[in-house]
Amino acid sequence: MTGLPVLDDAYIPELPNYYKGKVRDNYDLADGGRVIIATDRLSAFDRILTAIPYKGRVLTQTARHWFELTADICPNHVISYPHPNVVIGKRLEILPVEIVVRGYLAGTTSTSILTKYKAGERTMYGVTLPDGMRDNERLPEAIITPTTKAFDGGHDEPLSGAEILSQKLLTEEQWNTVSSYALKLFACGQERAAAQGLILADTKYEFGVDAEGTIILADEIHTPDSSRYWIAETYQAALESGKRPASFDKDFIRAWVAERCDPYKDEIPAIPAELVEQASKVYIDAFEMITGKSFDRETGGVTLADIRESLKHLF
Template sequence: MVTAEQLQHHLDNCLTGTQIEGLGDFYKGKVRDNYSTDDGRRILVTTDRQSAFDRNLGLIPLKSQALTQLSSWWFEHTKDIVKNHVIEVPDPCIVIGKNVKTIPIEMVIRGYLSGSTGTSSWMAYHNGERTYCGHTLPEGMLKNQKFENPLITPTTKDDIHDENIDFFTVVESGLVDPALWEQMVDVTYKLFERGQQLAAKGGLILVDTKYEFGVDEEGKLVLIDEIHTSDSSRFWKADTYQALIADGKEPENFDKEFLRLWFRDRCDPYNDENLPEMPDEFRIEVALRYIETYERITGEAFQMPESSVQERVVGVLEGLR
């Protein structure tokens, strides 16, 4: 078990970002630094940058490692369902993937009526909507209640802000070819089911998540980006869930929702120009959650770094040139 005391020593040991000359075409994402190489690889460096509300909120120590290692574990444990992009994991913070043509839809799948952001199912339901991304929702559902069957609620991929789209019009809109769409839907249900089963072994509920896909040169569907991390998914603690929601309280979060709630309590994160700075104790608490999620799901002990993460990662990247 990693302790707050241990993390105290790593508050400044954050991976802020990289930009290595001569490694490949550089794209700085919200969280990841991407390098596309001439020979068709995509080097994804997850940083410790924390994003939410489409904004950068600061740095969370060891987040990169916790997320990258968790995602790698999931890729390994779902590769029988769908091909994925992973070629190699040369560092706990770096994945080398096959660079593929991305499909411009994010496959969001939701097991529970939840969320607090504008695009979430709960906000729509709460505002009286009973059709959500084309799905009809029954009357009388409680916040955070489980759906009878998980809902796929796709969004269009956009640089600034993702938009929900109707599940039944994706093909009509010409964004995805029908046969490919059918396969994406099938794979999304299977991945989510696997995710829920394996998360449950670690005492967690996989509430919702999103998958990104691409197509390789043979036209095959490939799972890209990251899978079932605390950045792309919501996790709740399973053993306290029932009692808390019956009481009208929020489930115990193991993901970004915890962070979102913290900001919401203190500011208007979509509109305020300046957001409050995360205090050290809070950064540690967020980091501990990311690490605990990794440990619960994989059953493996998180290995604390022994040197500067930034220097180590830059060193590995330089060696890849």
């Protein structure tokens, strides 16, 4: 243990309709609201590796920063923040398409445009990219690279706008609306990030519909877990040398585990406290750089008892 406070579980038996996600614990309320408690659990390889102090608070408060900044662009699910780790949001039917917006030729996963580009593909997600682009080069304009949303542990699959419509995943009106929202949100994110000395290279958005059919932004927005940020001053030299720009490197715990076992099959070895503390610092530094605010470790407390107290009005 690190000696720093961690929230690794947020089960509150007095709250109804409990659902435990990989990172967030959720409760559906009778009035149509949903309580979402961000724990400090770190998920990778389809399992929980450890808990990172303050991680849940960083993600909740970073998303809050952006939800408030972008409320005039797109309606979001937020009703209230009774605690720094907790958002009460409007319960939505999540749309079956994940909206990924990319401003740069970057990424490492099988669905990333850089992976596809290096394999020789030029037309992807309904977009054709020019020949001769370098790794991590800025795209001529931001593009949407949607994927199917795998709800049951499956893998996301690339989609084009035409496929979304032909498969009836979204109506034409829904597709046009989420596309417009996503590009406007991303433009705002890039502009604000640039003012903080950062490049918002790509991000993902999750949208849902309420009972009236209104499209609403859900989940999180422009957090270090949902977005790729680069340190702007490192970008040009990295581009010219073919290296990745400096970023908020949160993957060293994942790499440490992968070097020592098969994380999909073996027991996970005990992760050293210094690595956990290092990861916590990365998250806090990311919050402060992204938002330009000082991170508040104290307000509201971090224990489950603190959170339970903040939600007593719901019992």
